[in-house]
Amino acid sequence: HPGFNFGWGGHGGISGGYFGLFPEFYQSSCPQVDDIVVSVLEKAIAKEPRMAASLLRLHFHDCFVQGCDASVLLDDSTGIASEKRSVPNRNSIRGFEVIDEIKAKLEEACPHTVSCADILALAARGSTVLSGGPNWVLPLGRRDSRSASLSGANNNIPPPNSTLPNLVTFFKRQGLDEVDLVALSGGHTIGVARCTTFKQRLYNQNGNNQPDASLDKTYYYGLKSVCPRSGGDNNISPLDFASPARFDNTYFKLILWGKGLLTSDEVLWTGNDRRTMQLVKSYAEDEGLFFEQFAKSMVKMGNIRPLTGYNGEVRKNCRRIN
Ligand code: HEM
Ligand SMILES: [Ca+2]
Numbered sequence: 001h002p003g004f005n006f007g008w009g010g011h012g013g014i015s016g017g018y019f020g021l022f023p024e025f026y027q028s029s030c031p032q033v034d035d036i037v038v039s040v041l042e043k044a045i046a047k048e049p050r051m052a053a054s055l056l057r058l059h060f061h062d063c064f065v066q067g068c069d070a071s072v073l074l075d076d077s078t079g080i081a082s083e084k085r086s087v088p089n090r091n092s093i094r095g096f097e098v099i100d101e102i103k104a105k106l107e108e109a110c111p112h113t114v115s116c117a118d119i120l121a122l123a124a125r126g127s128t129v130l131s132g133g134p135n136w137v138l139p140l141g142r143r144d145s146r147s148a149s150l151s152g153a154n155n156n157i158p159p160p161n162s163t164l165p166n167l168v169t170f171f172k173r174q175g176l177d178e179v180d181l182v183a184l185s186g187g188h189t190i191g192v193a194r195c196t197t198f199k200q201r202l203y204n205q206n207g208n209n210q211p212d213a214s215l216d217k218t219y220y221y222g223l224k225s226v227c228p229r230s231g232g233d234n235n236i237s238p239l240d241f242a243s244p245a246r247f248d249n250t251y252f253k254l255i256l257w258g259k260g261l262l263t264s265d266e267v268l269w270t271g272n273d274r275r276t277m278q279l280v281k282s283y284a285e286d287e288g289l290f291f292e293q294f295a296k297s298m299v300k301m302g303n304i305r306p307l308t309g310y311n312g313e314v315r316k317n318c319r320r321i322n
């Protein structure tokens with residue numbers, strides 16, 4: 001049965017069973033899988049362009065905690081402490097209704113076949129493409145976890161005020177390098193962030209009641225009007241104000257101009273690491289280069305510790321274990 005990769009993963013030889021994933025995984029068991037995913041995405045993103053950003057982020061927050069196993073989608077229940085309650089996720093991650101709709105359509109077309117973890121990977125790619133970004137060949141065959149890790153979500157997702165060395169460490173822990181860090185940060189070419197995630201930069205970046213000196217002055221004044229010193233924590237600002245719904249390379253151009261929204265964005269340029277500086281500069285100058293590396297790094301991120309073979313399960317409902 002080609003829809004089930006017996007013999008590929010689960011031998012514990014190669015770390016995490018990387019060789020368990022392959023692009024043709026659903027070729028005979030659910031050939032329409034990508035069409036169904038994209039049709040739901042088209043509707044959702046037409047209704048709200050930001051949804052593309054939210055879905056891209058969901059795959060990232062899944063993969064950095066226990067690997068790409070849809071742990072992020074589990075609700076609280078007996079024995080499950082939902083990752084949705086973690087500091088990086090609460091009042092923040094979204095898109096669950098769209099994932100539910102995709103899952104429901106897939107259960108109709110190909111019952112009990114497509115995992116929620118693969119849906120997240122497909123939704124991230126589809127969202128990128130529909131926003132004008134690159135396409136890539138996507139290895140599939142991830143299975144879904146029977147557990148979640150609230151502490152993992154608190155400890156493994158990098159906070160927005162991270163220093164550059166800290167960001168590098170968070171990514172290294174997942175087997176990702178500086179090139180992946182810079183390229184994947186380019187995901188911030190779409191979507192928004194809440195005032196609470198960048199407030200410190202505006203009012204007290206170094207404990208001296210001063211703004212982050214790397215902020216462009218005009219940009220800084222604009223941000224202060226959205227994000228007052230006190231209150232307004234849930235006010236939102238685009239991560240790439242020049243083209244918040246378009247997947248392009250303006251995110252990197254803005255960073256060169258001191259107009260990156262989060263500390264974690266700006267430090268890629270100001271963090272005194274010649275490698276990340278050079279990468280920011282090259283992606284700002286060459287969108288094609290950024291697209292190519294983003295695609296490669298997304299595949300790499302999507303390969304973080306997947307469950308394959310007999311491990312895990314294919315959930316019937318992405319919000320709970322079977
Ligand atoms: C490098 C470390 C990263 C940090 C510190 C970081 C941090 C954040 C923060 C704080 C927000 C705003 C959350 C909120 O206000 O509720 C955000 C949004 C976002 N992040 Fe990241 N992120 C990082 C990497 C990534 C990666 C690797 C991706 C995907 C490839 C990504 C994609 C997104 C997207 C698309 C949004 C907007 C979501 C929306 O509008 O709903 N981020 N990120
Ligand atoms: Ca996970």
Ligand SMILES: [Ca+2]
Binds near residue numbers: 190242
């Ligand atoms: Ca953009």
